[in-house]
Amino acid sequence: MGERLSYFLKDVFKSIWRNRMMALASLFVLVSCMLIMGTSVIISFNINAVAEKIENQNEIVIFLRDDITQAELTDLERSIERDSRITKSIYFSKEQALQEYIEQQDGDEYLYESLKEDNVLPASFRLSFDNSDGKISDSVSTFEKMAGVEKIRFNKDLVDKVDNFSKIINFVGIWLIIVLAIVSLFIIQNTIKIALFTRKKEINIMKYVGATDSFIQAPFVLEGVLIGIVSSAVAFGIQYILYQKVISGILDSFGIDLISAVPFSEMQLYILVPFALTGLIVGGIGSLMSIRKYLQV
Amino acid sequence: MIELRDVHKVYSNGTNALKGIDINIDQGEFLFIVGPSGAGKSTFTKLLLREETPSSGSVMVNGYNLVKMRRSKIPYLRRTIGVVFQDFRLIDNKTIYENVAFAMRVIGASPKNIRKRVPYVLGLVGLASKAKSFPREISGGEQQRVALARALVNNPAIIIADEPTGNVDPQMSREIMDLLCEINKRGTTVLVVTHDHDIVQEYDKRVITIKDGVIVSDKEGGK
Ligand SMILES: Nc1ncnc2c1ncn2[C@@H]1O[C@H](COP(=O)(O)OP(=O)(O)OP(=O)(O)O)[C@@H](O)[C@H]1O
Ligand SMILES: [Mg+2]
Numbered sequence: 001m002g003e004r005l006s007y008f009l010k011d012v013f014k015s016i017w018r019n020r021m022m023a024l025a026s027l028f029v030l031v032s033c034m035l036i037m038g039t040s041v042i043i044s045f046n047i048n049a050v051a052e053k054i055e056n057q058n059e060i061v062i063f064l065r066d067d068i069t070q071a072e073l074t075d076l077e078r079s080i081e082r083d084s085r086i087t088k089s090i091y092f093s094k095e096q097a098l099q100e101y102i103e104q105q106d107g108d109e110y111l112y113e114s115l116k117e118d119n120v121l122p123a124s125f126r127l128s129f130d131n132s133d134g135k136i137s138d139s140v141s142t143f144e145k146m147a148g149v150e151k152i153r154f155n156k157d158l159v160d161k162v163d164n165f166s167k168i169i170n171f172v173g174i175w176l177i178i179v180l181a182i183v184s185l186f187i188i189q190n191t192i193k194i195a196l197f198t199r200k201k202e203i204n205i206m207k208y209v210g211a212t213d214s215f216i217q218a219p220f221v222l223e224g225v226l227i228g229i230v231s232s233a234v235a236f237g238i239q240y241i242l243y244q245k246v247i248s249g250i251l252d253s254f255g256i257d258l259i260s261a262v263p264f265s266e267m268q269l270y271i272l273v274p275f276a277l278t279g280l281i282v283g284g285i286g287s288l289m290s291i292r293k294y295l296q297v
Numbered sequence: 298m299i300e301l302r303d304v305h306k307v308y309s310n311g312t313n314a315l316k317g318i319d320i321n322i323d324q325g326e327f328l329f330i331v332g333p334s335g336a337g338k339s340t341f342t343k344l345l346l347r348e349e350t351p352s353s354g355s356v357m358v359n360g361y362n363l364v365k366m367r368r369s370k371i372p373y374l375r376r377t378i379g380v381v382f383q384d385f386r387l388i389d390n391k392t393i394y395e396n397v398a399f400a401m402r403v404i405g406a407s408p409k410n411i412r413k414r415v416p417y418v419l420g421l422v423g424l425a426s427k428a429k430s431f432p433r434e435i436s437g438g439e440q441q442r443v444a445l446a447r448a449l450v451n452n453p454a455i456i457i458a459d460e461p462t463g464n465v466d467p468q469m470s471r472e473i474m475d476l477l478c479e480i481n482k483r484g485t486t487v488l489v490v491t492h493d494h495d496i497v498q499e500y501d502k503r504v505i506t507i508k509d510g511v512i513v514s515d516k517e518g519g520k
Binding site: 003004007201202204205206207208209210211212213215216 | 407
């Protein structure tokens with residue numbers, strides 16, 4: 001068995017070597033396709049992470065009118081208490097708001113003096129919502145209608161935008177993967193076709209002396225699968241370096257905590273598995289598809 | 298061992314290549330198949346190898362019913378038949394030894410058997426000394442003998458040779474024919490398709506003449 005296996009493997013490597021330019025070209029195309037796939041996975045992961053972070057900040061701020069009456073204020077306080085989804089509520093007076101503002105700015109004292117004289121910052125309620133229940137827009141619209149409320153600030157718009165964006169990214173990503181898998185299939189098929197062509201005579205002789213179809217197919221399928229597997233390994237390595245050096249750098253340069261990049265280790269399975277599957281399936285099916293014709297002798 | 302009953306073959310383009318062929322060939326026979334170009338001789342050999350299927354009629358070869366046969370069984374039928382082609386069909390980048398060994402290897406023969414059998418068969422066709430040469434380094438007649446060795450190496454019950462002497466001079470032709478007779482004496486059925494009347498005259502064997510897809514004569518002795 002050992003001797004037969006070594007003949008078989010030698011044949012496969014010889015064939016790849018003989019056909020090395022084409023094998024290299026298909027490796028190149030496959031790796032490129034995989035990198036595009038991987039990048040779309042990475043983008044989608046990062047967008048989703050951002051969306052999740054924003055959604056988890058289930059906070060709204062109700063700014064109060066300066067002329068709010070005590071009755072209106074009590075009314076509002078009661079409504080807040082009644083809303084079971086609100087886990088925390090802090091009242092910020094105009095003075096506290098100013099204090100906070102000054103602390104955040106740490107700079108020109110002179111400017112603050114004039115602000116202190118005429119405090120334009122509104123008083124507010126800062127509310128935190130239960131994380132498990134994402135829909136806070138109902139509460140927002142209730143509070144919005146109440147007397148004494150100037151305006152409400154909350155992240156819904158941003159959440160919706162990021163949500164839509166990530167939906168688009170996921171959709172585009174999936175189609176990209178499908179299209180690129182088909183492109184890869186075509187490439188592998190052509191590579192194997194050329195490998196087959198250079199060994200047309202051998203295959204013909206094999207058929208006449210009574211080699212079984214699977215015996216004839218095996219080296220070509222292995223050749224396709226090998227190209228696919230090597231491509232996925234190469235693509236994975238490049239993707240890793242690319243992410244560490246480039247993408248995470250770009251994301252980090254935004255500096256904002258919100259957009260800090262998802263670590264590669266969290267995504268590697270979702271990159272490696274599609275790569276390996278693409279390599280295996282595309283390599284195997286591509287070669288089988290191209291060899292079928294040659295077996296009709 | 299070969300039995301054709303009322304075999305018709307119409308190709309998909311409408312060509313009617315065989316029109317009612319009845320043949321019986323016994324184990325150990327030696328026969329020539331002759332006839333003008335386009336008569337249907339190659340079509341007949343293709344039917345035996347199950348390269349083509351008959352449009353109607355029945356074909357039995359070495360116990361296989363070629364009409365009812367499943368595709369997956371074809372390799373096993375072909376292992377009982379050795380084919381020699383007019384154009385030799387040797388693999389250029391393999392040595393003579395490797396060319397012959399290849400035929401054994403691809404049907405899963407053990408390396409031990411290959412090492413025993415290949416030198417024996419090369420000796421049989423008189424090419425033991427050329428084992429390490431490549432096809433381009435030997436003469437046409439020698440190449441034809443390599444093709445013959447390859448056809449023989451798996452010990453088939455039947456040897457089919459389509460124009461085995463078409464590409465070699467009369468001297469070589471005789472050598473190859475002598476070899477085929479020698480192989481036939483050891484019990485292998487030999488079927489030679491040829492245009493070469495001199496050869497048919499010289500070797501006193503059964504001769505089947507096909508014309509326009511019909512057998513016009515079937516007689517013992519070429520003279
Ligand atoms: N694959 C095919 N498709 C269609 N027609 C074919 C095919 N193969 C052979 N034919 C036709 O069938 C007829 C018989 O061909 P065949 O090859 O059997 O002749 P032959 O006796 O071997 O001739 P030759 O002596 O020239 O080799 C011819 O008319 C040929 O053109
Ligand atoms: Mg012919």
